[in-house]
Amino acid sequence: MSIDFHASENRSSYTGRSADKGWLKAMAEIVNPVGKNVIDIGCGGGIYTAGWAELGAERVMGVDFSQVMLETARENTAYLPQVSFHWGDACQTGLAAGCADIVFARALIHHLDSVDSFVAEVNRILAPGG
Ligand SMILES: C[S@@+](CC[C@H](N)C(=O)[O-])C[C@H]1O[C@@H](n2cnc3c(N)ncnc32)[C@H](O)[C@@H]1O
Secondary structure, three states: OOOOOOOOHHHHOOOOOOOHHHHHHHHHHOOOOOEEEEEEOOOOOOOOHHHHHHOHHHHHHHHEOHHHHHHHHHOOOOOOOOOOEEOOOOEEEOOOOOOOOEOOOOHHHHOOOOOOHHHHHHHHOOOOOO
């Protein structure tokens, strides 16, 4: 059975650690986020949202459909002024078209009903060239 992301007893399931140095290095080899707007969809407790800030992103927004996860993520990243959070579904974020230079999602897509809808939403919110 899948975890209930909305249950308060699961609020700390995706916290308690930082993004691994190997992950930071791998991302930096793929894309340069310095000065960029990054959206982290299905952000959970904000581990990788914070990771993008550490990599030099100008702004990072975590998106999640669980208010419980967002609450924890806000607490864990309060020291990062460039980080913010937004409640929304991965396939219908409510964010403005073209608002993101980089869209990231980790450990999310296997939870979605429609990967096609997610990809369409990612394409919508990516800026040209993103
Ligand atoms: C396995 S956790 C991964 C969290 C984080 N990305 C990480 O790797 O630490 C999946 C996250 O996706 C969120 N999620 C699942 N389905 C979603 C949807 N349809 N829209 C937005 N968020 C969703 C959950 O609330 C949860 O926080």
